[in-house]
Amino acid sequence: MALEQIDGVSDSPFPFDIATAAPSKLRAIFRSGAYRGTTANMANGHTQGNLAVLPASHALDFARFCQRNPKPCPLVGMSDTGDPMMWTLGEDIDIRTDIPSYNIYRDGVFESSVSNISEFWEEDSVAFVLGCSFSFEEALMQARIPMRHMEINRTVPMYKTSIDLVPSGAFGGGMVVSMRPMSMEQAIQASAITARFPHTHGMPVHIGDPAAIGIKDLNTPDWGDPTEFRNGEVPVFWACGVTPQNAIQQAGLPLVLTHTPGSMLITDIPSAIG
Amino acid sequence: MALEQIDGVSDSPFPFDIATAAPSKLRAIFRSGAYRGTTANMANGHTQGNLAVLPASHALDFARFCQRNPKPCPLVGMSDTGDPMMWTLGEDIDIRTDIPSYNIYRDGVFESSVSNISEFWEEDSVAFVLGCSFSFEEALMQARIPMRHMEINRTVPMYKTSIDLVPSGAFGGGMVVSMRPMSMEQAIQASAITARFPHTHGMPVHIGDPAAIGIKDLNTPDWGDPTEFRNGEVPVFWACGVTPQNAIQQAGLPLVLTHTPGSMLITDIPSAIG
Numbered sequence: 037m038a039l040e041q042i043d044g045v046s047d048s049p050f051p052f053d054i055a056t057a058a059p060s061k062l063r064a065i066f067r068s069g070a071y072r073g074t075t076a077n078m079a080n081g082h083t084q085g086n087l088a089v090l091p092a093s094h095a096l097d098f099a100r101f102c103q104r105n106p107k108p109c110p111l112v113g114m115s116d117t118g119d120p121m122m123w124t125l126g127e128d129i130d131i132r133t134d135i136p137s138y139n140i141y142r143d144g145v146f147e148s149s150v151s152n153i154s155e156f157w158e159e160d161s162v163a164f165v166l167g168c169s170f171s172f173e174e175a176l177m178q179a180r181i182p183m184r185h186m187e188i189n190r191t192v193p194m195y196k197t198s199i200d201l202v203p204s205g206a207f208g209g210g211m212v213v214s215m216r217p218m219s220m221e222q223a224i225q226a227s228a229i230t231a232r233f234p235h236t237h238g239m240p241v242h243i244g245d246p247a248a249i250g251i252k253d254l255n256t257p258d259w260g261d262p263t264e265f266r267n268g269e270v271p272v273f274w275a276c277g278v279t280p281q282n283a284i285q286q287a288g289l290p291l292v293l294t295h296t297p298g299s300m301l302i303t304d305i306p307s308a309i310g
Numbered sequence: 311m312a313l314e315q316i317d318g319v320s321d322s323p324f325p326f327d328i329a330t331a332a333p334s335k336l337r338a339i340f341r342s343g344a345y346r347g348t349t350a351n352m353a354n355g356h357t358q359g360n361l362a363v364l365p366a367s368h369a370l371d372f373a374r375f376c377q378r379n380p381k382p383c384p385l386v387g388m389s390d391t392g393d394p395m396m397w398t399l400g401e402d403i404d405i406r407t408d409i410p411s412y413n414i415y416r417d418g419v420f421e422s423s424v425s426n427i428s429e430f431w432e433e434d435s436v437a438f439v440l441g442c443s444f445s446f447e448e449a450l451m452q453a454r455i456p457m458r459h460m461e462i463n464r465t466v467p468m469y470k471t472s473i474d475l476v477p478s479g480a481f482g483g484g485m486v487v488s489m490r491p492m493s494m495e496q497a498i499q500a501s502a503i504t505a506r507f508p509h510t511h512g513m514p515v516h517i518g519d520p521a522a523i524g525i526k527d528l529n530t531p532d533w534g535d536p537t538e539f540r541n542g543e544v545p546v547f548w549a550c551g552v553t554p555q556n557a558i559q560q561a562g563l564p565l566v567l568t569h570t571p572g573s574m575l576i577t578d579i580p581s582a583i584g
Contacts, residue, residue: 096366096436099373100388104398114374116478124378124476162370202398204390234508 054078059302060127063134069151072137074298080174083235083307084300085112085125085165086277087135088284089153089293092117095162097205101283102166104202108211108279110167110235112305118159126304131163137296144288153293167236168277168300169214171307175229181222184263191298192216193257194276198250199241201279206287213241213273215254217265223272230274236307242273249273328352333576334401337408343425346411348572354448357509357581358574359386359399359439360551361409362558363427363567366391369436371479375557376440378476382485382553384441384509386579392433400578405437411570418562427567441510442551442574443488445581449503455496458537466490467531468550472524473515475553480561487515487547489528491539497546504548510581516547523547 049071054062059079065071075084090098095117102109113125122129133152140147140156169192173183185192192214199211218226223243231239242249254271255262259278265271284292295301323345328336333353339345349358364372369391376383387399396403407426414421414430443466447457459466466488473485492500497517505513516523528545529536533552539545558566569575 092370096370096373096391099370099377100390103373103385103388111377114377116374117370 055080059304062302063129066136067130067133072149072151072296072299075136075300075302076170076298079302081307083112083303083305084168084170085303086168086280087131087138087293087295087301088164088166088280089131089157089161090164090284090289091158091291092160092162094206094287094289095164098164098207098284101201101204101207102164102280104204105211105279106234107238107241107275108201108277110237111164112167112235112303113163113165115161115163117162120157120161120163122163122165122301122303125165125301129301129303131165131301132157135295135301136299139294139296141285141289141292141294143290144285149296156291156293165301165303166277166280167233169237169274170300171236172230172233172274174307175233176226179225179229181226181229182216182218184217185261188264190261190263192260193254193263194259194278195246195251195254195273196258197273201283206289207283209283209286210250211241212258212276212278212282213249214260214276215257215263215271215273217263217269217271219268220270223270226272233307237275237277240272240274244270246271329354333578336576337403340410341404341407341426346423346425346570346573349410349574349576350444350572353576355581357386357577357579358442358444359577360442360554361405361412361567361569361575362438362440362554363405363431363435364438364558364563365432365565366434366436368480368561368563369438372438372481372558375475375478375481376438376554378478379485379553380508381512381515381549382475382551384511385438386441386509386577387437387439389435389437391436394431394435394437396437396439396575396577399439399575403575403577405575406431409569409575410573413568413570415559415563415566415568417564418559423570430565430567439575439577440551440554441507443511443548444574445510446504446507446548448581449507450500453499453503455500455503456490456492458491459535462538464535464537466534467528467537468533468552469520469525469528469547470532471547475557480563481557483557483560484524485515486532486550486552486556487523488534488550489531489537489545489547491537491543491545493542494544497544500546507581511549511551514546514548518544520545
């Protein structure tokens with residue numbers, strides 16, 4: 037799909053309903069470079085994923101890291117070494133081009149965001165796709181559990197915690213969590229619902245006391261925006277996809293490619309499978 | 311624990327109730343070389359696992375193979391490269407000695423069974439532990455679902471199927487399944503129960519028609535013994551741990567070490583976690 041065609045139809049790059057669009061239709065637009073924004077609320081019912089591209093020399097350690105820390109690092113797909121086609125996750129997915137925006141990290145330091153990573157893909161590159169919270173948020177909203185950060189149009193608050201990850205090679209550190217306020221009744225219901233989604237962080241890691249997991253002040257998140265509590269609500273904490281991003285950055289590899297936060301890979305996998 | 315001490319107590323190498331024994335107590339006996347048999351009905355409530363030791367050169371492909379085929383290959387633990395201590399699965403587990411019996415395969419061909427693999431463990435060895443059916447059978451029996459092969463004192467029947475695995479490198483082929491007869495009502499209940507145990511093969515892959523998954527004759531299993539059907543019972547098929555063993559053998563690597571079928575690693579992980 038050519039950019040000109042899309043621009044010809046409307047100001048939005050999407051001349052169709054993004055919520056019900058097929059993943060392949062959206063990926064074709066991302067591949068063209070016409071859109072570099074968030075994939076939130078797109079292709080509802082399909083698993084979205086975080087990306088990390090590492091050299092084969094560190095891929096086994098990272099696979100082990102994911103296996104050992106399935107809540108923050110739910111591995112939904114791995115490319116074959118050097119092969120950019122993510123054939124286990126859908127039809128014709130080229131991981132170098134089919135995400136709206138990528139981040140380049142050199143020696144653990146952010147360098148730039150780009151619309152495709154073709155020039156950085158090497159013969160020894162391995163792409164890892166990890167589940168993200170978009171799918172479980174969809175399931176929670178269907179159960180009328182509030183997503184306060186969406187209601188007030190902010191980014192979900194994320195916090196560093198004192199929960200140690202199980203290390204593997206250069207990868208380790210602490211777990212990062214996201215937090216959503218809700219009633220205790222809703223928190224219990226949300227625990228049962230998200231238990232069915234092991235590939236998108238699974239059950240909460242904590243309900244209630246931020247100090248119990250090393251969080252000093254809910255009003256000063258390490259990433260995202262502070263949120264609002266209503267009468268009697270408790271904070272509910274889930275393992276967060278920033279955890280592996282953080283671990284990868286701290287490992288300080290010469291070159292790591294990731295998605296730009298919020299701009300995910302949209303797979304063909306139904307999210308209900310979890 | 312020395313062999314002489316154990317022999318001094320009774321004819322059994324176990325002077326205690328094996329069903330309720332702590333995993334560490336049993337592993338100490340296996341480490342001593344005093345027992346080379348099955349681990350069935352031992353340390354109830356703890357995850358048991360299949361073993362495969364591969365060289366690092368094939369470890370990333372095998373990790374991918376497990377990620378892509380979670381039902382037959384539910385990965386519960388990976389050692390660090392060259393480190394025989396399975397510290398993510400329990401206290402003081404030395405994978406070279408703590409399983410009752412090991413099989414040695416050279417170029418894909420069975421060579422011998424041994425009571426420890428210390429002399430074969432190399433600096434580039436990686437141990438993979440995969441979940442096995444013992445844990446889910448325990449949960450099914452608690453729900454009064456029949457385990458016919460146990461009632462008639464036989465090995466569960468296992469069959470090659472026409473279900474293709476998702477390949478990775480040298481690893482691929484068809485899925486192997488185990489089969490248990492039960493009423494359709496029990497089959498539905500068993501599906502719901504085993505869905506909670508993704509780390510021990512999860513839900514059935516098929517209920518009812520053997521031909522639908524390429525099985526010609528239930529009376530001639532490829533491994534194990536034929537079993538008995540009672541009035542109105544249907545066959546229920548689960549992905550089986552022989553699948554990865556089979557895939558590894560077919561890959562024909564120079565040297566692969568596995569557990570001897572039935573003689574599993576007993577971990578400290580509660581099986582209820584799945």
